[in-house]
Amino acid sequence: MARRERKADAVIVGLGWTGSILAMELAQAGLDVLALERGPDRSTVPDFAYPKMLDELTYGVRYGLMSRPRDSTLTIRRTRDETALPYRVLGSFLPGEGVGGAGVHWNGHTWRAMPEELRLRSYVAERFGESVIPDGMTIQDWGVSYDELEPHYDRFEYLCGISGQAGNVGGVIQPGGNPFEGRRARPYPLPPLPPTLNCMMFEKTAREAGYHPFPMPSANASGAWVNEYGMQLGPCNFCGFCERFGCINYSKASPQTCVLDALKRKPNFRYRVKCDVLRVEKARDGRSAAGVTYVDERGEEVFQPADLVILAAYAYHNVHLLLLSGIGAPYDPVAGTGVVGRNYAYQMNGSTTLFFKDRHFNPFVGAGSNAMVIDDFAINRIDFAREGFIGGSYISSGQFNGQPIRSMVLPSGVPGWGAGWKKGVKDWYGRSMSIGSHGSNMSYRDCYLDLDPTYVDRYGRPMLRMTFDWKRNDIRMTQFMRSKIEPLAKGMQPTSWRSGFKGDGARYDVRPYQTTHNVGGAVMGTDPRTSTLNRYLQCWDAHNVFVMGASAFPQNIQYNPTGTVGALAYWAAKALREDYLRFPRPLT
Amino acid sequence: MTRSVTDGAHRPLTTWFDRPSPLAGPDRRAFMKAGALGVAIGPASAGALAQTSRAELDSYQPIFFAAAEWAFILAACARLIPSEGEGPGALEAHVPIFLDRDLAGPYGRGEDWHMGGPHDPNAPEALGFQSPLTPAQLFRASIAEVDAMCARAFGSPFAGLDAARQETTLKFLEAGKPGLRPELRDFFSMLWRNVREGYFSDPRHGGNRGMMAWRHIGFPGARGAFREWADQHDREYPLGPVSIAGERS
Numbered sequence: 100m101a102r103r104e105r106k107a108d109a110v111i112v113g114l115g116w117t118g119s120i121l122a123m124e125l126a127q128a129g130l131d132v133l134a135l136e137r138g139p140d141r142s143t144v145p146d147f148a149y150p151k152m153l154d155e156l157t158y159g160v161r162y163g164l165m166s167r168p169r170d171s172t173l174t175i176r177r178t179r180d181e182t183a184l185p186y187r188v189l190g191s192f193l194p195g196e197g198v199g200g201a202g203v204h205w206n207g208h209t210w211r212a213m214p215e216e217l218r219l220r221s222y223v224a225e226r227f228g229e230s231v232i233p234d235g236m237t238i239q240d241w242g243v244s245y246d247e248l249e250p251h252y253d254r255f256e257y258l259c260g261i262s263g264q265a266g267n268v269g270g271v272i273q274p275g276g277n278p279f280e281g282r283r284a285r286p287y288p289l290p291p292l293p294p295t296l297n298c299m300m301f302e303k304t305a306r307e308a309g310y311h312p313f314p315m316p317s318a319n320a321s322g323a324w325v326n327e328y329g330m331q332l333g334p335c336n337f338c339g340f341c342e343r344f345g346c347i348n349y350s351k352a353s354p355q356t357c358v359l360d361a362l363k364r365k366p367n368f369r370y371r372v373k374c375d376v377l378r379v380e381k382a383r384d385g386r387s388a389a390g391v392t393y394v395d396e397r398g399e400e401v402f403q404p405a406d407l408v409i410l411a412a413y414a415y416h417n418v419h420l421l422l423l424s425g426i427g428a429p430y431d432p433v434a435g436t437g438v439v440g441r442n443y444a445y446q447m448n449g450s451t452t453l454f455f456k457d458r459h460f461n462p463f464v465g466a467g468s469n470a471m472v473i474d475d476f477a478i479n480r481i482d483f484a485r486e487g488f489i490g491g492s493y494i495s496s497g498q499f500n501g502q503p504i505r506s507m508v509l510p511s512g513v514p515g516w517g518a519g520w521k522k523g524v525k526d527w528y529g530r531s532m533s534i535g536s537h538g539s540n541m542s543y544r545d546c547y548l549d550l551d552p553t554y555v556d557r558y559g560r561p562m563l564r565m566t567f568d569w570k571r572n573d574i575r576m577t578q579f580m581r582s583k584i585e586p587l588a589k590g591m592q593p594t595s596w597r598s599g600f601k602g603d604g605a606r607y608d609v610r611p612y613q614t615t616h617n618v619g620g621a622v623m624g625t626d627p628r629t630s631t632l633n634r635y636l637q638c639w640d641a642h643n644v645f646v647m648g649a650s651a652f653p654q655n656i657q658y659n660p661t662g663t664v665g666a667l668a669y670w671a672a673k674a675l676r677e678d679y680l681r682f683p684r685p686l687t
Numbered sequence: 688m689t690r691s692v693t694d695g696a697h698r699p700l701t702t703w704f705d706r707p708s709p710l711a712g713p714d715r716r717a718f719m720k721a722g723a724l725g726v727a728i729g730p731a732s733a734g735a736l737a738q739t740s741r742a743e744l745d746s747y748q749p750i751f752f753a754a755a756e757w758a759f760i761l762a763a764c765a766r767l768i769p770s771e772g773e774g775p776g777a778l779e780a781h782v783p784i785f786l787d788r789d790l791a792g793p794y795g796r797g798e799d800w801h802m803g804g805p806h807d808p809n810a811p812e813a814l815g816f817q818s819p820l821t822p823a824q825l826f827r828a829s830i831a832e833v834d835a836m837c838a839r840a841f842g843s844p845f846a847g848l849d850a851a852r853q854e855t856t857l858k859f860l861e862a863g864k865p866g867l868r869p870e871l872r873d874f875f876s877m878l879w880r881n882v883r884e885g886y887f888s889d890p891r892h893g894g895n896r897g898m899m900a901w902r903h904i905g906f907p908g909a910r911g912a913f914r915e916w917a918d919q920h921d922r923e924y925p926l927g928p929v930s931i932a933g934e935r936s
Contacts, residue, residue: 160884169798521772610815
């Protein structure tokens, strides 16, 4: 029999970006808010303090801040006829854990989705006709428009002190920004970071080719910033230890630097760490939740009653909890019925590395979002009917770090080990830059999440099972980007260059790191037959359960997800504060 | 020459070592590059450091590897990153000491990994590591199997072969032929990855003795403050590395 805790007005599962934002918003509304975090507590000091944080092996290679597969993992297979096996060692993606979540160790690329991406199915149908959508592709509209989200993107960007150059303010195109972005009400809070050599070289080449380069919108602050909660950021010092690391310098926007210290001062906010939520408990009325059951640090099972349940764990953990709790019908890919687990998607990226034997790039002079970008091949810029795919990418050259274990890129022809390798690392370290594409990934009928029939976690619950593989549409998209990037690379006259883009027949491989942009599985929408959540991130089947995060994306956008995750959190918070809390019910 | 950085209340953490001035002239840069800052381990003393580090390695008592395994590790490291040529070999950089400590610790025990069954070591490689063995068990079993294969083929365990035969053996292992049994198929990739980790990680982990590998490529280690270098384009960074413990080279 589980121990029963005192009831909270709202219980929040996971204290990362969205959990922190929702906790702050609901605490401001006067609710008694309790957050449950399965990992440890973390603060800039002592957890990210200089010098111990600048340890590539411990954090960059051995994933010292990530979720350990021993504690929590999932199984993966490429196709329905394969046997899924546990993701035993981290590789392809790196889920976070602990207070701050993955918001601690991201790079800080902070984008908005394009207006067209939020109504992708309608856009494609209107512009090119439904017939261009291949069989088995299950893309859909989000149910929320760009104009509705704009104030919430703005709020998240001002929360984070984003450094960048706006491209479209109030419909007026701004020089040096992204002319293809959706209109924004005002510029970014801070000017762009200073560009490194690779950025300048890419900018020049791109401009000469007729493209429109602009600086990456960055959550590494270019100057001092104080946000709406009174939290302060200082200027980034290009330490070169950003992604996979906590910021030593109070410069990278994170729950720690932007929300938590202000939140912890609120008397009506509490949080408990090392509390692993097992499931959401359904209420007797059959249309709401009664609270959550978790295991505390001592291993004791606890029932936490609450009037409102916010799932704010990592994307696929939200889906796992819904499946284990019986909230929403599980997706069945054969019948095409059910919703929970439907439309899992990833991100399609590629890159070309350019080697210059006489250049000094000083790659250790890096910031997580130090990059120059073009968006000339974005989703709203491509004729899908002519090109034979649906999707788009931004193309960029960044310099994020020069850590020698994981960022040692060598030209073709340098031996993989031995005397030639030793000579090669001396000759070529610091002599390269890259041009990468970061692209969309569509959703498909047979890419989904469900419960594994064999493997169980440490509590005896079925593990989550991921079924995912690359599809021809998205491979065509990335090959299109290759055809745009390689001429730029050649035009820069490097000593040599080499490309890495997925080609025909590419299969998903869980070993090399690709991206931690796992999306979908509890998608938002306007039709309960094809979405788990309504457009306010409220569960269709349990009106007091709201699910944050990229699990709500019906397919993946071409951009890094955090900006949209933050905007959706504020959008849902507004619906909660201004509507739901006054009259709890299914919102329409 | 140490000066503190006072340009911002949020930058208190990187003050204890020198930072290069953007206005520094070539004389100052050459001076600093020669290792005149901090504990001098300049190019003139690199040879002496290499000799010292080899002597330290010779007297090191392994805590994980048994004698025959240690012989294998020393020999394999010497082939993977040889001592000949410019820059430290794996032996001078104490990579074997790193491996010994690493495999005796949490990494060797696979403490962060999901090791629960059932296991299918014959699964497609793209589904990732599926061996039931921890890294420590995998290294032990693989070294024994490779030594036995070398003894059958060449009449000696790996460490007793000449350099050419050792290289041939490693190339075959890398290519997966002759294949080790499926539980061990990741051995070469793990060994080579762990060797690189020992070579390039902070010296606190036991390898990269004297930050020799960082000096070899020009990585400044844990300095962590390069704001004024972001827009200094195409200029060679003049300062040597700093470790987490505060050593300079």
